[in-house]
Amino acid sequence: xxxxxxxHGGAWSIPDFLVEPNIKAIRRAVERGYEILxxxxxxxxxxxxxxxxxxxxxxLDAGYGSFPNEEGLVEMDAIIVxxxxxxxxxxxSVKRVRNPIRLARLVMERTExxxxxxxxxEKLAESFGLDLVDPQSLISEFALRVVRDSGTVGAVAIDxxxxxxxxxxxxxxxxxxxxxxxxxxxxGCGAFAxxxxxxxxxxxxxxxxxxxxLSRLAVDFLARAPPEEAAKMALEVMLKRTGGRGGIIxxxxxxxxxxxxxxxxxxxxxxxxxxxxxxVSELPPAEH
Ligand code: GLY
Numbered sequence: 001x002x003x004x005x006x007x008h009g010g011a012w013s014i015p016d017f018l019v020e021p022n023i024k025a026i027r028r029a030v031e032r033g034y035e036i037l038x039x040x041x042x043x044x045x046x047x048x049x050x051x052x053x054x055x056x057x058x059x060l061d062a063g064y065g066s067f068p069n070e071e072g073l074v075e076m077d078a079i080i081v082x083x084x085x086x087x088x089x090x091x092x093s094v095k096r097v098r099n100p101i102r103l104a105r106l107v108m109e110r111t112e113x114x115x116x117x118x119x120x121x122e123k124l125a126e127s128f129g130l131d132l133v134d135p136q137s138l139i140s141e142f143a144l145r146v147v148r149d150s151g152t153v154g155a156v157a158i159d160x161x162x163x164x165x166x167x168x169x170x171x172x173x174x175x176x177x178x179x180x181x182x183x184x185x186x187x188g189c190g191a192f193a194x195x196x197x198x199x200x201x202x203x204x205x206x207x208x209x210x211x212x213x214l215s216r217l218a219v220d221f222l223a224r225a226p227p228e229e230a231a232k233m234a235l236e237v238m239l240k241r242t243g244g245r246g247g248i249i250x251x252x253x254x255x256x257x258x259x260x261x262x263x264x265x266x267x268x269x270x271x272x273x274x275x276x277x278x279x280v281s282e283l284p285p286a287e288h
Pocket of ligand 1: 150151152170171172173181182183184202203204205206207
């Protein structure tokens with residue numbers, strides 16, 4: 001089948017100074033993911049590599065560029081999900097891993113467990129040969145200029161064999177309390193993928209997302225609605241039940257992609273049928 005990929009660089013009040021850098025970053029990420037898919041690569045490889053590009057970009061809240069917590073340190077969370085097996089790997093509160101999504105993939109494929117946190121996750125990273133870095137080296141000039149909100153990056157893809165995958169990575173909310181973990185590393189909250197229905201990656205403030213398990217909810221809606229509509233339905237449930245706002249990207253088993261957000265802006269890029277599009281979507285003031 002025709003492969004497809006959609007990525008996001010966060011749904012929040014993206015300040016003007018981040019709009020162009022964000023668009024550049026998500027375009028590079030989606031192009032890399034699409035290249036992998038078009039050369040016969042797996043959806044898992046495509047979402048991992050797309051997220052690595054966004055983690056390495058200083059303008060996005062994940063990996064290098066993560067928003068610092070109240071102590072001025074980064075604490076990062078990430079998850080990757082395999083829609084074929086429903087297996088996932090996730091890490092939370094890691095401070096010294098430059099690409100948490102790589103560690104999440106290793107957790108999924110090289111351990112019998114699904115989730116590791118903090119120092120234990122970092123020990124595991126070392127045992128897998130990942131370099132640990134100075135936490136201060138992960139703070140970018142862009143991140144220091146942000147005053148509120150949370151970013152997050154994510155990707156979902158379907159490959160030519162019809163396998164789907166989802167990945168999400170974040171530095172979380174700016175100046176969050178030390179030890180606070182949001183939705184991103186939690187299965188069904190920050191991401192979900194099931195080959196039988198579709199895949200999702202969520203962004204926004206983690207607490208409301210966790211309460212409605214936004215990614216799982218949106219994939220459930222995908223069983224009866226096209227991606228954009230399913231995304232809107234899930235966000236509407238979250239807004240009505242919790243007052244929380246966010247964004248979500250979706251792909252279904254036919255390879256249709258879609259997204260929606262209830263925040264002011266959302267950075268999104270997608271590639272399908274040979275075409276690539278990257279944008280910062282903006283809602284009119286009455287709608288956010
Ligand atoms: N969605 C990212 C977070 O709340 O940590």
